[in-house]
Amino acid sequence: MTTSGPLLVTSAANVQLKELKRLAQDSTAYRKQSRIWLEGDHLCRAAVERGVQPELMVFCESAWSQTGHAWSGHGGKQLIVSDALWPGLSALESPARMGFVIAMPAQPVLQKDKPTVVLDGLQDPGNVGSILRSAAAFGFQQVIALKGTAALWSAKVLRAGMGAHFGLQLHEGMLAADVGVLDIPLIATSSHHGEFLHEARLPTPCAWLLGHEGQGVSAALAALATHSVRIAQPGGEESLNVASAAAICMHASATFKSSGA
Template sequence: MTSAEPQFITSRDNALLKDLRRLAQDSGAYRKQGRAWLEGDHLCRAAMQRGQRPSHAVFQASFWDASGHDWQDAGGKAVVVEDTLFASISGLESPARMGFVLPLPAAAVLQPDAPTVVLDGLQDAGNVGTILRSAAAFGFRQVVAIKGTAALWSPKVLRAGMGAHFGLALLEGLAPDALAALQVPLLATSSHQGDFLHQAQLPWPCAWVFGHEGQGVSAALSARAARHLRIAQPGGEESLNVAAAAAICLHASAVAGAARAG
C-alpha cells in the first residue's frame, strides 16, 4: 500500500520536486538517478499489471483528494503536490494528474539465443516506444539498442511503450561488435534489396535490425546480417515508417514461429 501519511509538497524548491522535474524533462536523467518517471494513470496501471511497484507515487493535490483511495495498492511513498507545481514537473503539453517513480531494473545480460530486436540509431522516441510494444506483443523478449539510439527509459519512450518495458530485457548503449555474441540469425530491413518478406521463409528465433529513420540500417550492421528483407508496397510509397515496418516484420516472424511450433 502507499504510505498512510503522504508527503505534501508546496514549495518549488523542494529537493524531490527538483529531481522529478529532471526525470520528466531530461531524457538522460534516469541514468544519473537510477530511476525512471512514469506519467499518467494509464501508464502507471500498466506498470502495476506487470508487477512493478514505485518508490514514490506522486499525485496532483486535487486528484489525490478525489481519487487517492483508488491507489492504495500502488506501494511506495505517497507524495501529494500542489496542482500548479505538479504541472511544472510534467514534460507534457497537457500534464497528467499523477506519476510513478520506479527504480531502474538491474542491467540485463545479453541472451545469445533469445528472439531479439536491435535498434540501430533510431532517434524518434515515439518510434522506439512503439517498437518496444510490438516486440513484447510478438514474443521478442530482448531489445538491444546500439549506441546513438534514443534513450530507452526516457519519459517519451516510456509513454509510447505503454508498459512494454516491464516485459522485456533491455540493453542499451551497445557497440555493433556486441552482436557477435548472438547465436540467432540477424535479419536486416531494407527498402531496396533482399527477399520480399511475404515470400520469405523466416527463421525462428532470430534478431531483427531496424535502423535510423532517415539513413536506415548502418553499413556495419548491414554487413553482419544473414539476410536482408523488404516489405512489398503495392501502393507505390518509397518507404514505411520504421515503427510500422517493425510491426509488420515482427508479426511475420511470430506467425512463422508459431506455425513451425505447431
C-alpha cells in the same frame, strides 16, 4: 518526509520537486539518478502488474483527493503536488495527473538465443516506444539498443511503449559487436534490397535489425546480417515509417512460426 502521511508541495523551490522535474524532463536523467519516472495511471498499473513496487507515488492535488486511496496498498511514499505546480513537472504534451518513481532495473544478461529486436540509432522516441510495444506483442523477448538510439526509459519512450517495457529484457548503450555474439540469424531491413518479406522463409528465432529513420541500418551492423528483406509497397511510396515496418516484420515472424511453415 514523515511516515504519518503524504507530503503536500506548494512551492516551486521544493528540492524534491526540482529533482522530479529533472527526472521527468531530461531524457537521460534516469541514468544519473538510477530512478525512472512513470507518468500516468496506465504505466503505473502496468508496472504494478509486473511486480514493480514504486519508491515514490506522486499525485497532483486534485487527483489525490479523487483516486489516491486506490493506490494506498502499493507501497512507497506519497508526494502530493499542488494543481498549480503540476503542469511544470511533466514533459508530456498532455500531462497525466499521477506518476511513480521506481528504481532503475539492472541491465539483464544478454541472451544469445532469444527472439531479439536491435535498434540501430533510432532517434524518435515515439518510434522507439511503438517498436517496444510491437516486440512485446509479437513475442520478441529482448531489445538491444545501440549507442545513438533514443533513451529507452525516457518519459516519451515510456508513454509510447504503453507498458511494454515491463515485459521485455532491455539492453542500452550496446555496440554492433555485441549483436555479433547472438546465436540466431540476423535479419536486416531495407527499403530497396533483399528478398520480399512475403516471399521469405523466415528463420525462427531471429533478430530483426532496424536502422535509423533516415539512414537505415549502419554498415557495421549490416555486415553482420545473415538475411536481408524488404517489404512490398505496391502503392509506390519510397519507404515506410520504421515503427510500421518493424510491426509488419515482427508480425510476419510470429505468424510464420505459428503456421508451422
